Structure formats: structure tokens, C-alpha cells
Amino acid sequence: MRWLLMVLLLLPSLAAAGEAAPLAENPQAEARLKALAVELRCLVCQNQTLADSNAPLAEDLRREVREMIAKNMSDKEIIDFLVTRYGDFVLYRPPLKTTTTLLWVGPFLLLIGGAIALVMALRRRQKKLADVALSEAERNRVAQLLSEGANRL
Amino acid sequence: MNRFLIPLGIFVVVVGFLGIGLTLNPRELPSPLVGRPAPDFSLPQLHDQQKVLSANDLKGKVWLLNFWASWCGGCKTEHPVLIQLAQSGVVPIYGMDYKDKREDALAWLKEWGNPYPIVAVDESGRAGINYGVYGVPETYVIDKAGVIRYKQIGPLNGDVLQTKILPLIKELQNQ
Amino acid sequence: MIPEIGHYALILALCVAVVQGTVPIYGAAVRNSALMSIAKPAARGQFLLVLLAFCCLGYAFAAKDFSVLYVAATSNSQLPLHYRIAAIWGAHEGSLLLWVFILTIWMVAVSFFSTHLPEAMRARILGVMGLVSMGFLLFMLTVSNPFERLIPAAFDGRDLNPLLQDPGMVIHPPMLYMGYVGFSVAFAFAIAALLGGNLDAAWARWSRPWTTVAWCFLTVGVAMGSGWAYYELGWGGWWFWDPVENASFMPWLAGTALIHSLAVTDKRGSFKAWSVLLAILAFSLSLLGTFLVRSGVLTSVHAFATDPKRGLFILVFLAVVIGGSLMLYAWRAPRVGLGGGFSIISREGMLLGNNVLLVAALGSVLLGTLYPLFLDALDLGKISVGPPYFDTVFVPLMTPAIFLMGIGPLAQWKQASLPELAMRLRWAFGVSVVTALVLPIVMGQWTPLISLGLLLAIWILTTIAVDLRERLALAGGGSFFGRLTAMPRAYWGMVLAHCGLALFIVGVTMVKGFEAEQDVRMNVGQTATLGGYTFRFDGTQPYKGPNYIAARATIHVSQDGREVTVMYPEKRRYTVQNQTMTEAAISPGFLRDLYVSLGEPLEDGAWSVRLYHKPFIDWIWGGCLVMATGGVLAISDRRYRLAWRRKEVEVPAGTQMARQIVS
Numbered sequence: 001m002r003w004l005l006m007v008l009l010l011l012p013s014l015a016a017a018g019e020a021a022p023l024a025e026n027p028q029a030e031a032r033l034k035a036l037a038v039e040l041r042c043l044v045c046q047n048q049t050l051a052d053s054n055a056p057l058a059e060d061l062r063r064e065v066r067e068m069i070a071k072n073m074s075d076k077e078i079i080d081f082l083v084t085r086y087g088d089f090v091l092y093r094p095p096l097k098t099t100t101t102l103l104w105v106g107p108f109l110l111l112i113g114g115a116i117a118l119v120m121a122l123r124r125r126q127k128k129l130a131d132v133a134l135s136e137a138e139r140n141r142v143a144q145l146l147s148e149g150a151n152r153l
Numbered sequence: 154m155n156r157f158l159i160p161l162g163i164f165v166v167v168v169g170f171l172g173i174g175l176t177l178n179p180r181e182l183p184s185p186l187v188g189r190p191a192p193d194f195s196l197p198q199l200h201d202q203q204k205v206l207s208a209n210d211l212k213g214k215v216w217l218l219n220f221w222a223s224w225c226g227g228c229k230t231e232h233p234v235l236i237q238l239a240q241s242g243v244v245p246i247y248g249m250d251y252k253d254k255r256e257d258a259l260a261w262l263k264e265w266g267n268p269y270p271i272v273a274v275d276e277s278g279r280a281g282i283n284y285g286v287y288g289v290p291e292t293y294v295i296d297k298a299g300v301i302r303y304k305q306i307g308p309l310n311g312d313v314l315q316t317k318i319l320p321l322i323k324e325l326q327n328q
Numbered sequence: 329m330i331p332e333i334g335h336y337a338l339i340l341a342l343c344v345a346v347v348q349g350t351v352p353i354y355g356a357a358v359r360n361s362a363l364m365s366i367a368k369p370a371a372r373g374q375f376l377l378v379l380l381a382f383c384c385l386g387y388a389f390a391a392k393d394f395s396v397l398y399v400a401a402t403s404n405s406q407l408p409l410h411y412r413i414a415a416i417w418g419a420h421e422g423s424l425l426l427w428v429f430i431l432t433i434w435m436v437a438v439s440f441f442s443t444h445l446p447e448a449m450r451a452r453i454l455g456v457m458g459l460v461s462m463g464f465l466l467f468m469l470t471v472s473n474p475f476e477r478l479i480p481a482a483f484d485g486r487d488l489n490p491l492l493q494d495p496g497m498v499i500h501p502p503m504l505y506m507g508y509v510g511f512s513v514a515f516a517f518a519i520a521a522l523l524g525g526n527l528d529a530a531w532a533r534w535s536r537p538w539t540t541v542a543w544c545f546l547t548v549g550v551a552m553g554s555g556w557a558y559y560e561l562g563w564g565g566w567w568f569w570d571p572v573e574n575a576s577f578m579p580w581l582a583g584t585a586l587i588h589s590l591a592v593t594d595k596r597g598s599f600k601a602w603s604v605l606l607a608i609l610a611f612s613l614s615l616l617g618t619f620l621v622r623s624g625v626l627t628s629v630h631a632f633a634t635d636p637k638r639g640l641f642i643l644v645f646l647a648v649v650i651g652g653s654l655m656l657y658a659w660r661a662p663r664v665g666l667g668g669g670f671s672i673i674s675r676e677g678m679l680l681g682n683n684v685l686l687v688a689a690l691g692s693v694l695l696g697t698l699y700p701l702f703l704d705a706l707d708l709g710k711i712s713v714g715p716p717y718f719d720t721v722f723v724p725l726m727t728p729a730i731f732l733m734g735i736g737p738l739a740q741w742k743q744a745s746l747p748e749l750a751m752r753l754r755w756a757f758g759v760s761v762v763t764a765l766v767l768p769i770v771m772g773q774w775t776p777l778i779s780l781g782l783l784l785a786i787w788i789l790t791t792i793a794v795d796l797r798e799r800l801a802l803a804g805g806g807s808f809f810g811r812l813t814a815m816p817r818a819y820w821g822m823v824l825a826h827c828g829l830a831l832f833i834v835g836v837t838m839v840k841g842f843e844a845e846q847d848v849r850m851n852v853g854q855t856a857t858l859g860g861y862t863f864r865f866d867g868t869q870p871y872k873g874p875n876y877i878a879a880r881a882t883i884h885v886s887q888d889g890r891e892v893t894v895m896y897p898e899k900r901r902y903t904v905q906n907q908t909m910t911e912a913a914i915s916p917g918f919l920r921d922l923y924v925s926l927g928e929p930l931e932d933g934a935w936s937v938r939l940y941h942k943p944f945i946d947w948i949w950g951g952c953l954v955m956a957t958g959g960v961l962a963i964s965d966r967r968y969r970l971a972w973r974r975k976e977v978e979v980p981a982g983t984q985m986a987r988q989i990v991s
Contacts (some may be wrong), residue, residue, distance in 0.1 A: 023848055023936050043287040043920070047378065047570055086287070092716050111725060122672050164651060174701045175640060
């Protein structure tokens, strides 16, 4: 009897301690929300993601996205939902369209262009340096100038 | 010689864009819904909770949808303009009380006047999201077919009304 | 009274700047020594006047003088003294004063450490810096006066933004500005060289230490900004590719390219025009950053309060200074000689390859930052360009650069052979690839990006080891230690800087690959486990700070049953602006950070708590510090210490040309 009493007395304290429960009701859905929200823009903030913002509109939008995840909508459908209402501005990863082609292709062009410019510049100087051949008179003049310079030092 | 001018050329182009940028507002977000059908909603009315206001009911006429709230300062600024517009009878203005408390909204309208024939209550903000609302006040001009024709971000003022909205409404009403 | 003295000091400084910006340059053009000699005293005078103004503003803050508008806007009677001083640069006007003050510090430094330079050169350098300071002083005195009075005086100030009430605020802006503004010296050197028409390799040699010092400061400044955001913002992020962050990163990329390009120009006398262009570019990006932060053209968390009038002034200033420099460049650069020749496969070729990659990366960051503006200006819609874009674009551009970093130091000057290099590097490559493939699996998770990051970091370290071994072997005779110390400090500086980058890459790779997070609701007494650690929540206590009240939680952390640390995250409410802020608790460690931040209070004393385990994250900022230390080591090289004492003679142009042709 006594041990039953002890167990009963201990039970409440056991219940109070123990593992903390995850904040979200559905951790998998929450993980999906996080993955999406990190790439979405909080529309009323000074450049923050939907995941990090505490603004009321951000909370509303997170709630909407949670509901869409619960309805088993795909990532693309959720993104389309938001883009239809708020435009491409809400995406931190700019979609590839005609207007953003230069944006996505630009870095690659810069790299290729830079590499070509470098190779061409190097070839050009090789040629120019090879072209410079000195005549006898020019060699004498060079020697004279060098000694002039040396005297000044 | 030419290739040494390339940096200057690029720079001039960039400065040109930056200069134009000074005249723009990077935080203003034009709506992609202009030219698309107005999202439907069916929400309880502010003054009579038993009744419902639905966007579909309003097809066949040109109307304005004004998102407002009692906690919003800009709404107070534009309110006289709305009252005047309502009194002129040119176009009906339907109100959408956004993320607000009934009592506060009713009290606010009592104090500042009511330009709306009907006010719907969007307590959760969901209708707002469907309309791409990101702040209040915002006003939409919707035509007879239920298509959004114009969105005003921020308070309405006399200038915008005269130059853009009233002519548009006239045009839409003649269709 | 004191603010008026400060204001008057700025007006006088402007007058001095006008003189400093015009007379010495004119004097250099007509070879008038008297006029040229005005530069030094003008620079020092300007420093003293701006120092006076700065002290006056500091006094106004210390004495809580709320009759000064700027003080009333950014300070408060309850704000502790060190934050009141930091508030000097807490908003637009004061930070401009800091900008000019640091510019005068650099001017004075140049005036003291340039005795070995030809007089005309020094006159032009100080003259150009005078023109820049003239622009900023004019800007301040017309539309951004920090000494403007508020009549009647405010009863109390509006307080410094709580996010800025932090030790980071005391150090980060000054460091950052020392870097930003420091590039004005390299810029001034470049312009002086273009003006004088004497663009020889000596110019590169003189420029290098100044550029490297500015680069060191900027490295520390940017790293500090990142570290500060990490512990201040409460969500564990440390880089967001925000426009203002990019504005500080782009000059860094340009500065890094410049340091490497100057090495080529110094050693081989080649690509002088390119180095000059890079120097102009680095400072232009600093000015562009100043514009972006204050004009309201881009949206950013870090932007100052914006005013289109101010934006216009800075834009016009930008256009005049940079446009003028680029016109001067287009005019004078074609006449510059070619210097020594070298093959595409050579150390010079690889250093320039590094330049191409860095400039392409820089261009991409600039493109991404300005693209939303481009589209909006052309009325093509509004988009956002954020971390997904920059991460996708930056890594592929930097990867070949880091690969080159391993090969470059081993390549010979003028002509190297690829097969021979491959031969020398084969075991470094093998070790890197194998370790990079195996290590992530051992640590528990394999993804291509983790492997790539580790590959790059290990590649840097193994190639440094190969290079070191070869050099030691070449040094011949002597003890091991003797041979090590015989190597020039510039070499060790390079080694350290490159190692720093490797550490940085390890930090980034490990954090992004292995960080873990948990969002839990914790009742008093409950525990949560993460990353092998157990966190026990022991409730919150009220706590009163100097200008805030807080709920401070106690969290005991243990590992394998032993207590490791106790953490105290807080939720603060700053009373003046009535702003709530989360103060995260961080337990830093060599191999990991534990990061805890409070969410919202729930019922019965429970709270929502966010826990993070971030492995190797301190290697990110540690790596940057090591990089900066490498830079410092490089400047302390014997070459430079000797150079200060030797007086350089100006080499006549004819001799220069002759030398180039024959070399």
C-alpha cells in the first residue's frame, strides 16, 4: 500500500519534468513551412524573410501557407497562390522569365567575357612586345638614357 | 582607345538608373490582380451579422472596394474624400473592415461618418490576402464584369480621384 | 555654445579642404614647390578641425544636450555613456561626420608616412583626398548638419534604436569605415599617378601597403557586421545578401582583386592600367555603398532614414568623382607602357585569372543588388533578389578562384608549365578529394555542397603545405627553424591570409551542412535535446536593465549528464521607444555554438523557445580575423620597413620607358 502511495505522489512531478513538446503540432508540416518561408519575402518589412518576421501580415501569410500544406498542396501550387496575389516580389528566388534572363545569365556572361578579355589582352601584349625590335641607334639611345637615369640616383 | 571608355560607359548607365531610382518607391507593390477577376468573398456584414456581402452579388455595376480599419491612421486621412465621393453618388463604395473588432469599427464609423452602403467584416484577414492587400487603406475599382481595373495603394486623395479614378469609373460605366 | 564651435570647425575644415584639393594639384602640374608644400599642413589642419568637430558632437552626447536635434533623435537620458558615444554614428548625419573624420585620419597618416614619395606625387595624393573630403563636408554643411539646433530643446531624447545598443555598435562602424574610407588612399594614389603621367611599377609598390591596411580593416569590419547580426537579431543568421551588406562586401572583393593585381604590377610592371582601374573601382564601390544606404533607392534593414534630397547630392557627387576619374583613366591610361611580358600559364596569368573571377563575382553581386531597381525603372515589374539567387551564383564563381589559389603560389613567374604543376600538386589533389568525399560520411551526412566546401578548404591547406615544403627545400642549409624564419614576412602573410580563408570555408560548410534547430514549448523543468546536449528550462525571472525591463530565463545545459553551461536568454522591453527585443543567449565554443532564444510566453510560466546547435560557426569570423592578421603580417615585411627610410627619387619619364622596353 505504501509503495502505491509513493508512486502516486511521485507521478505529478514526473509529469511536470520530462521532454519538452515541439512547438508546432505537426513538425513535418512545420519543416515544410520553414523551407518555403525562408524563400518568401515579408511584404511589409525592410527586407526580411517570411520565416523571420514578426509582422502581423507575415503571421497571417504563414497561417495561410500552413493551411495549404495541410491541404496537401504542392510547393509549386503554394508559390503560385502567393505570386498570383502579390506578384514576383514575394519570391526571393527570382523566377526565370524574359525580364530576368539577364539576371540569371549575367554572372556566367561576366565570367566568360572576363576570361576572353584576359586571354585577348595577354595575346595582344605578347604581340606588341614581340613587335618592339630595337635598331642599333635605338640601342645606343637606350644605353644613354639608362646611364643618365643612373647618375641621378 | 575605345576599350578604355568602357568603364565610363557602364558607369554612366548605372548612374542613370540610380537617378531614376531616386524617383521610385521600392516598397510600393503594384498589384498583379489588375485586369483579373476580383476574388470572390462571402463575409458577414458589419451592421447586420445575419446578412452576408458577396462580391458576386455586385456584378453588373461598377463599384469600389475599400479596405480600412479603425486602427489605421491613413484611413482617417482619406475618410473625408470617401464621404464626399459617396455623397456625389457617382459610384458605390463598399467597405471591408480588415482585421478589426466590430465594436471599434462601429464606433469609428459613428464618429467619422459612414460612406459605405454595406461594410463586410474580414476579421481573419483572409479576404485581404486574396486581394493582395499588404496594408490599409487600399481601394480597388471593379467593373461590371467583376474585373479589377485599378488598385489604389494608400489613402485616396483628391488628385488621384480627379485624374485617374473618376475618369476610369466613367469609362467603365459607359461600357 | 559647444555645438556651434563644432559647426564652425566644420566650416573651417571645408575651407581648408577647398585649398587642399586645388592648390597642391595645381602646384604639381606647374612644378611649384611652394604650392605643393601646402598639402601636408592642410591635411593635418583639416584633421585637427574635424577632430574638434567630432569632440564637440561627442560632448553634446555625453552632456545629454537635447537642444541639438541629432542628439535628441538618437540618444536618451537613460542611455549608458558608452552607447551615447556610439550614438554619434547611430544615424545619418553623425555617421557622415565619422566618415569625414576617418578620412582625415587617413590623410594625416599619408602626410606622415609619405616622406619617401616624390613631392609631386604626395601633393596630388593629398589633393585628391582633399577633394573627396570637400564633397563630404559640403554635403554635411548643406543638407546633413549634425549640429542643427532643436528649439525649444527636447525634454528627453528619442533613444538609440535598441538593436544598436550593443558593443558591436561601438566597434563595427568605425572598423568598416576605416576600410571603406581607406580605399580612398589607393584611389588617390591611382588618380595621382594618372595625373602625373608617371605610371611606373614604383607606384604599385607604394600603393600596396596602404591598400592592404584598408583591406584588413574592411575584412574585420564586414566580419564584425556579420557576427553582430548573428547574435543580435535572434534567429541565428549571419549573412543575408542584404543590399547594405552587399555594399560593404563589393569593395572587399574589389580590394582583394586589387591586392593581387598590385602584386603583379609591382613584380612585373605589367597591367598597371588594370590596377589603376581596380583602385578606382574599389573606392567607387565605397561611394556607391554610401549612396545606397542613405538614398532610399533600395530597401534594407540597415538603411538610414532616407531623404531624396540627400540621395541626389550623393549621386551627383558620385557622378562627378567617379565620372571624372574614369574620364581621366580613358584619357591617360592608353599611354601607359606595357611592362614585362608573360605567358598565359604563369603566376601572373593565374593572379589575373583570380582577378577575372573576383570581378565577375563582384559584378554578379552588383547585378543582383541593382536588378530590382533596373526592372522597376524600366517599368518591367517588381521583383526581389535574395539569398537563393546570390548563393546559387556566388559559389560557382568562387570555386575556380579558390582552386587557382592553390596553384598560383606554386607557379613560376613569366612562364609555367601545366603538366609540371599537376605533377607537383598530385598528392595535394588526391588527399583533398579523398578527404572531402569521406569526411562528411564519417560525420553523419553527405551532400555535394558539404563535400565541395571541404574539398576547397583542404585543397588550400594541402597546397600551402606543398608550397612550404618546396620553399624550405630550396632554402637549402641551415636549421629547419632557421629556414622558416628566413622566409619573408610577406610570404607568411599570404599563407596566413589563405589559411584564414580555408577556416572561413570550413565554418560556412559545416554550419550550413550540419546545423540543427528545434522549436519547443518548455514548461518549467522540462528538457529538450539537440546535438547531443540537453537543455533544461528553469523558468524566468524579471530583470531590470539601465533602460529596459526584461524577462530573463535560466537554461541549464548538460552533455552526457555533466553540466556544461548555464544560459540566460532574455526578452527585453526598452521603455523609451516601447520596443520589444529578443536577446539570444549564446554559448560559444571552438567546435560549436549553442544558441537559445525566447519566443513568446505561454500559459503557466511556460515559454516557446528556439534552440540551435551550430557546429564550427565561430570559424567563420575566426577565419576572417586570421585573414586580416595575414594582411598585417604582409605589411610588416622588411621591404616596407626599409622603404619608409629611403627617399625615392623621381625617375624621369624617358628612363622609365627605356627600362620597360628592355625588361
